[in-house]
Amino acid sequence: MNGFLALLYKELLRFWKVAVQTVVAPVVTALLYLLIFSHVLESHIEVYPGVSYTQFLVPGLVMMSMLQNAFSNSSSSLIQSKITGNIVFVLLPPLSYLQFFGAYLIAAIVRGLVVGLGVWLVTLGFSTPTVPHPGWLLAFSLLACGLMGAVGILAGIWAEKFDQLAAFQNFLILPLTFLSGVFYSIHSLPAFWQAVSHWNPVFYMIDGFRYAFLGQSDIAPGFGLLVVAGSFVAISALSLLMLKSGYKLRH
Amino acid sequence: MNPNHPAISVRDLCKRFRTTQALDGVSLDIQPGEFFGLLGPNGAGKTTLISILAGLTRADAGRAAIMGHDVVRDYRQARRALGVVPQELVYDPFFNVRETLRIQSGYFGLRHNDGWIDEIMHHLDLTPHAAKNTQSLSGGMKRRLLVAQALVHKPPVIVLDEPTAGVDVDLRRSLWEFISRLNREGHTILLTTHYLEEAEALCGRIAMLKAGRIVACDTTRNLLQRTSEHCAALRLAGAPPAGWLERLQALPDGGWRFSFSEYNELESLLAGVRSAGGRVTEMQLLEADLEDVFTDIMKRT
Numbered sequence: 001m002n003g004f005l006a007l008l009y010k011e012l013l014r015f016w017k018v019a020v021q022t023v024v025a026p027v028v029t030a031l032l033y034l035l036i037f038s039h040v041l042e043s044h045i046e047v048y049p050g051v052s053y054t055q056f057l058v059p060g061l062v063m064m065s066m067l068q069n070a071f072s073n074s075s076s077s078l079i080q081s082k083i084t085g086n087i088v089f090v091l092l093p094p095l096s097y098l099q100f101f102g103a104y105l106i107a108a109i110v111r112g113l114v115v116g117l118g119v120w121l122v123t124l125g126f127s128t129p130t131v132p133h134p135g136w137l138l139a140f141s142l143l144a145c146g147l148m149g150a151v152g153i154l155a156g157i158w159a160e161k162f163d164q165l166a167a168f169q170n171f172l173i174l175p176l177t178f179l180s181g182v183f184y185s186i187h188s189l190p191a192f193w194q195a196v197s198h199w200n201p202v203f204y205m206i207d208g209f210r211y212a213f214l215g216q217s218d219i220a221p222g223f224g225l226l227v228v229a230g231s232f233v234a235i236s237a238l239s240l241l242m243l244k245s246g247y248k249l250r251h
Numbered sequence: 252m253n254p255n256h257p258a259i260s261v262r263d264l265c266k267r268f269r270t271t272q273a274l275d276g277v278s279l280d281i282q283p284g285e286f287f288g289l290l291g292p293n294g295a296g297k298t299t300l301i302s303i304l305a306g307l308t309r310a311d312a313g314r315a316a317i318m319g320h321d322v323v324r325d326y327r328q329a330r331r332a333l334g335v336v337p338q339e340l341v342y343d344p345f346f347n348v349r350e351t352l353r354i355q356s357g358y359f360g361l362r363h364n365d366g367w368i369d370e371i372m373h374h375l376d377l378t379p380h381a382a383k384n385t386q387s388l389s390g391g392m393k394r395r396l397l398v399a400q401a402l403v404h405k406p407p408v409i410v411l412d413e414p415t416a417g418v419d420v421d422l423r424r425s426l427w428e429f430i431s432r433l434n435r436e437g438h439t440i441l442l443t444t445h446y447l448e449e450a451e452a453l454c455g456r457i458a459m460l461k462a463g464r465i466v467a468c469d470t471t472r473n474l475l476q477r478t479s480e481h482c483a484a485l486r487l488a489g490a491p492p493a494g495w496l497e498r499l500q501a502l503p504d505g506g507w508r509f510s511f512s513e514y515n516e517l518e519s520l521l522a523g524v525r526s527a528g529g530r531v532t533e534m535q536l537l538e539a540d541l542e543d544v545f546t547d548i549m550k551r552t
């Protein structure tokens with residue numbers, strides 16, 4: 001077991017030990033969204049022809065849960081370690097900044113995927129379980145969880161207090177995910193807000209992921225994947241620079 | 252590892268935190284196998300120095316090396332050679348004692364380290380607590396776990412930053428027995444402590460830091476001999492001679508304390524007592540301890 005694997009193992013074990021909070025709770029939350037929104041809107045909205053609102057909603061909810069949990073995993077692990085001081089346990093060993101980044105990133109992706117799978121499983125009873133484009137599903141899941149895991153690393157390194165992280169989550173992550181077309185197609189928005197949505201990377205994640213399930217989307221999935229991949233590379237590069245310089249971790 | 256290198260080598264180290272100069276040109280060599288003490292008042296720069304050795308803090312200028320490995324350029328080898336017991340009582344509440352030690356071994360790339368983990372747990376009396384969550388450990392047990400964590404990769408150099416602060420007497424004693432054993436087995440020990448009698452008893456050599464500078468660095472024996480102040484406690488039959496009263500300090504038991512720098516001053520006092528018709532009924536020479544030396548050096552610099 002090299003240092004990277006040990007850190008990955010520790011990060012996985014960390015969230016798995018509190019799986020009720022880190023896996024079961026988000027699945028239940030997503031299920032509640034599904035029950036309420038599909039109950040209220042099922043008979044009123046048809047986003048794409050021949051696609052029921054529930055069918056439309058499920059991929060968005062799965063993706064939203066994955067994103068939020070991937071972000072939570074890396075960010076909360078880092079901030080907890082920084083505040084309790086046990087971050088020294090990973091700063092003292094000979095781990096490189098790449099190993100450090102990789103371990104937190106992959107753990108975040110795994111948490112995202114496990115939660116996503118859980119949400120998808122409980123929604124099976126509500127929508128037709130078909131995935132015509134599994135390749136897109138895999139690509140969007142991995143890159144989107146990776147992107148949010150990297151954002152979580154960034155936020156976890158930057159934040160010095162819990163409320164700073166909460167601000168990051170409530171004023172950036174939550175609006176970006178809610179205003180990304182999880183619950184609606186952005187074509188239903190006024191032109192201005194449609195244009196704004198195109199600057200939101202989360203919109204491309206939801207839209208592309210939905211394409212994998214429904215074969216229909218607002219944007220061509222290839223372009224969406226490019227945007228997500230580009231964002232992932234940019235955020236990862238920034239996180240790696242921060243880690244390499246020791247920003248806020250090594251004074 | 253090159254045997255010709257010092258275990259710890261520090262050259263012209265400087266570090267500034269906003270308005271305070273934490274380290275102001277510190278140079279120091281600690282040889283393999285030494286038990287070295289780093290003393291100084293709060294804020295003298297002890298923890299900053301240790302943090303730079305451990306790679307937790309980056310120096311503004313100067314360099315530091317562990318077993319010849321530069322702590323920045325060859326950080327991997329440097330950190331592999333170093334075990335650090337941090338000052339803060341930190342722990343990860345997600346894991347139990349054994350998990351903590353296994354994970355820490357893993358960070359150093361060590362697989363199948365259970366034999367050694369069992370051994371350190373045994374020596375630190377952690378074995379009965381192996382399956383306990385770290386959160387449920389007492390303060391003393393958490394401290395032992397930190398020591399164990401610093402040792403999982405068998406580092407040749409061990410740094411302890413005030414390891415006995417707030418630790419009860421029994422634990423302190425057993426901790427020192429263990430650390431002394433490690434030192435006898437060849438580990439180099441660097442210790443910071445506030446308990447001067449601890450440093451006096453354990454350390455072969457001591458450096459004193461003040462405001463980021465080394466103000467004294469010598470063997471413990473030389474430091475103890477270095478103080479210019481000697482002291483005697485006397486009991487006199489009758490009043491002390493008139494001319495000497497201001498140099499004598501009354502003790503609560505009715506005796507007198509006499510501080511002097513040269514022994515002939517004591518002779519003069521005794522002669523003064525005799526010529527005044529008095530008599531010394533009891534006299535005790537008090538040897539300087541590290542605390543006197545420390546206070547003396549801190550005052551003079």
